Amino acid sequence: MNIFSLLDPQTVFSALEVNDKAEILNKLVSSLEGTISEGEIERVREAVIEREKIMSTGVGKGLAIPHGKTAGLQETYAAFAILDEPVDYEAIDDKPVNMVFLLVGPQSSNSLHIKLLSRISRLMNNKDFRDSLRECKTSEDIIERFKDEEHVSFSG
Incomplete structure (x- = not known):
């Protein structure tokens, strides 16, 4: 599965205005509202927030990968x-983030979830x-850009 195929113009933001971590998580989860039922959106939001409480998904280099x-x-x-x-x-390198990639999936697909996080x-x-990516408008x-980079990075 390609990362770019999971992205949709409705769920991708080139200059998201947020003030804090909670607002980032809420806005990204809410962007999925067109594809996930209203009741499930709240369960997704809870899962992502619960995961974040275990340990910050701020992985360093200005990136966070919240998931649930x-x-x-x-x-x-x-x-x-x-x-x-x-x-x-609260990233592991104590530096602020400027890019956030949210990944959510079925409880039953642990293997795929880990593969996608790794990718x-x-x-x-x-x-x-x-x-x-920062140059994209x-x-x-x-x-x-994701499509091009995946083709280069993962072909062959």
């Missing part, structure tokens, strides 16, 4: 944001790729 799983989901969904201003996220981490570890541009 619920029994009510049948598919995996994602949202991505470049923040207009960096926000404190996101590998992609986002590339400084040139992160820099190129639209959600469509961001999705296209």
Whole structure:
């Protein structure tokens, strides 16, 4: 499964305005409202917040990868944001984040969830790729960058 195929212009933001970690999580989860039922959205929100309480998903280098799983989901969904201003996220390197990749999926798909988290981490570890994402002006541009980078990074 490709990361770019999980992204949709409705769930990708090129300059998201937020003040704190809670607002980031709420806005990204809420962006999935068109594809996930209203009741399930709240369970997804709870799962992501509960996961965050265990340990911050701020992985360093300005990136956070919040994630969660619920029994009510049948598919995996994602949202991505470049923040207009960096926000404190209690990241492992104690630096604010400026990019956030949300991944949510079914409780039953542990293996796929871990593979996707690993793939996101590998992609986002590339400084040139992160820099190129910051230059994107639209959600469509961001999705296209992910598509191009996945083709280069994971083909063959």
